[in-house]
Amino acid sequence: MTARAFLERGVTVVIALIVVALLVGQLLGQPILLGYVATGSMEPTMSAGDGFVAIPSVVSGEVEEGDVVVYDARELHDGGLTTHRVVEVTDEGYVTAGDANPFTDQDGPEPLVSDGQIVATAWQPGGEVVTIPHLGTVVMGIQAIATTTIDAVSGVFGLTTAADSDGVGALLVGVGVALLGFGFLLEGFGPSRRETSRRRKRENVIGFWVAVGLVLLVLTTFATAAMVIPTGTTEYGIVSTESPTDDPQVIAPGETSDLTRTSDNAGYVPVVTVYEAESAGVDIDPGWQTVGIRSSAETTVSLTAPESTGEYTRHVGEYRYLAVLPPSILVFLHGVHPLLAIAAVNGVVVGAAVVVMIALFGTGDFRLRNAGADVPLRTRLERKLRKWR
Template sequence: MTARAYLERGVGLALAVVVVTLLVGQLLGQPILLGYVATGSMEPTMSAGDGFVAVPAAVSGDIEEGDVVVYDARELHDGGLTTHRVVEVTDDGYVTAGDANPFTDQDGPEPLVSDGQIVATAWQVNGEVVTVPHLGTVVMGIQGIVTTATDAVGQVLGLATDDGTENAGALLVGVGIAMLAFGTLFDQFGPTRRETRRSRRRANVIGFWVALGLVLLVLVTFATAAMVVPAGTSEYGVVSTDSPTDDPQVLAPGETGELTRVTDNAGYVPIVAVYEAQSSGIETDPNWQTVGVRDDAETTVSLTAPESTGEYTRHVGEYRYLAVLPPTLLVALHGVHPLVAIAAVNGVVVGVVSLLVIVLFGTGDFRIRTTGDHVPLSTRIERKLRKWR
């Protein structure tokens, strides 16, 4: 393969990574590796439509004054994601503001930002945010076209809801999968370029390690999604008042109330759920538990009202791991870092599946035999049915 061919493949792979990360980020509601700003509130650091490299909160470390963070706002932008700079760190949370704004977010209706609300941090080098000019402009343009198209198709198919978001998103995923399948079929069976050199590849033969790698990629993707997607941060409100009620969230200053939290496992593999307080004045008991197949479990959330009266928010983070290792080991690995526990689970999945495939099929390449086009479809179906008699 020539240097030009390697370059073309590298550029294609980079573009694929950009597209996938942006799409997955949109589906999950948080930026993954790449994000963008839609307004000019961060000028001159980032202009409207500029992209940036987003470091997930799980690996970004402690938040410091001067960091540019992406947080899930409660009031701003109707509760959507907001990318602003941390201008002050307090014991109760972070004060944030857009570089172009003469006021902070907390000067308005937005309360202090807690660690549980932060989903990513913009990557900075020597104090400067690493930006990708106009990336967001392109993405928003494509998103507008896709939204219009999915709304039109959704109405025809009767899939659109009142707000057109949930089913439209599902439809978008379905269309994406269909396009991927079509592209694969076209690549395999469509017209090909004329080969100018002799190929050593064998027709209708799939290498064992290639096939195994594809299977493992799919399984690891689903395993990771099963752990990451249901996890997240839960928000609890607490009112500190001189007139408390029976409501466990309306308390006298310094008083503690208790709530019951239910963790559901809709999957067919037991999970280990780990809970972490992501703000002061909140605790869970137990801090972790195992939830069986298609079962649920309860944990107690304790809220303590601050000494100063007012309304406050508290956050608890939930982390999930497939129970393919002893629960205590998973909890210990989680204590090192959540990504370490996820990697350990995926390592077990890879090891077990690889061993099963090798035991059942060996390590030989897979040959796909195709029947000639001259054989009628009915005859081919009849031959298939004979094998099952």
């Protein structure tokens, strides 16, 4: 491969990663690797429409004063994602503000931001946010065009459902998959190109490790999805008041109330569920448990009301891992980092799949027998039609 071809392939891979990151982020409702700001509240650090490198909260580490974070707001932007800077760290949460704003978010109706609300942190090497000028402008432009097109087509066909951001994101992913499939069809059945070099690839033969790679890709994708998708943060609202009621979430200052939390496992593999308190005044017992096949388990969440009266939110994080390793090992790995536990589970899945495939098929290549492959497609179709007559 020439240096130019290598460079072109590298650029293609980078562009593909950018597109995938933006689309996945659109579908999940949070930035994945790349994010952007839609307003000028972060000027001069970031102008409206600028993009930035977003580090997911699961790998960004502890949030500190001065960090620019993306958090799931309760009141701002109608409860949408907000990208602002942490200006103060308190025991109850974080005080945030836009660089261009003369007031903090908490000067308004927005409560203190908890760790459970933070979905990503902007990459700030040397304390400066790395920005990608106009990335958000391009993305919002494409989204606006797609939304307008969908609405116009919906009007023609009499559909009344308006396009939302999730629907547009799903549409873009679908278009991408369709184009990819079209590319494969064009490659397989399109105009043939003149061969200028001798072919060394054996026809109708799939290399053993290629087949293993495809199987592992499917298995690890589903295994990772089974662990990542159920992972999330649950919000509990509590009221600290001098007039408590029978409601376990309306309690006296300094008092503790217990709630029961149920974890369901609808799959056919046992899972280890780990709980984490993601805000102050929360305790979970037990902190982790094994949930059997198509079963459920309960844990107790204890909420302690602050000494000051008022309304507060508490957050509990839940993490799941396929129980292919002893639970104590998975809990230990989770304590080091959740991604390490996921990697360990995928490692076991990969190892087991390779052993099974070698035991069943050996290490030889797979030969696909396709009688009449040298016969043109048109001729084969005509023969099929004659048989049906």
